[in-house]
Amino acid sequence: MNIGFHRVRVWDLPTRLFHWALMLCVLGAVGTGLVGGTAMIWHFRLGQAVLALLAFRLVWGLVGGRWSRFASLPLSPRSLLAYLRGRAGVSLRTGHSPLGALAVLGFLLVLATQVATGLVSDDEIAWLGPLSHLVSNATVSAATSYHRFWGKWLILSLVLLHLLAITWYSMRGHKLVPAMIHGDKTLDEPMPASRDDRASRLVAALLFGLSVALSVWVFSLAPAGF
């Protein structure tokens, strides 16, 4: 529970912007994929944005604020057991909890797979992934069926699970959403904060620019007339 007087910056601004942008792009991509037709133009654009966001988060997980780093994710079975037995110390309640850490990795992995399979999908009517010409027909066909069925339902299930988990925590007094908005948690012990100053935000902006360039380059590999 967030009792105490130590206000700590846990989620730096780049991580918060990443999260809410990812939410909008993922929901938009699922929605436009379901609508189909000309909405697919936006499905492609949103997929391209998700690719840039994932590339950014990958690098930010190495150099970003303390609690956004992959090295800070409590992934050991020991942490998970302690957490499940209700014996989690303040360090397991500052950034992502052990269950939250698994959810982060799950989300990143499932979304990366969805982007990768989308890049080589083909609906055999009007829409072709920009890299589908680079792989075999068998790969295109397997990727398309994963992307359209398993990938989509996995993402929707994870989102539902994510929202249920947040509601469950909230009902037990752990208000996680405000921290993802303003960045701070109030803890009962002092903990080191995530760096979130002008210089680190500038680095994040540069890294995001590079991630966008990477995503644009990937889509530029599409054959002429795409």
Ligand code: HEM
């Ligand atoms: C498509 C929808 C969504 C996706 C794909 C998504 C994805 C994610 C990801 C990847 C993280 C980890 C953040 C990081 O470390 O980079 C996360 C954390 C979080 N998300 Fe979402 N999210 C979605 C919707 C939402 C919504 C609607 C809310 C609030 C109502 C929300 C609240 C949170 C909170 C509070 C955390 C931090 C959890 C913690 O303290 O461990 N998310 N989400």
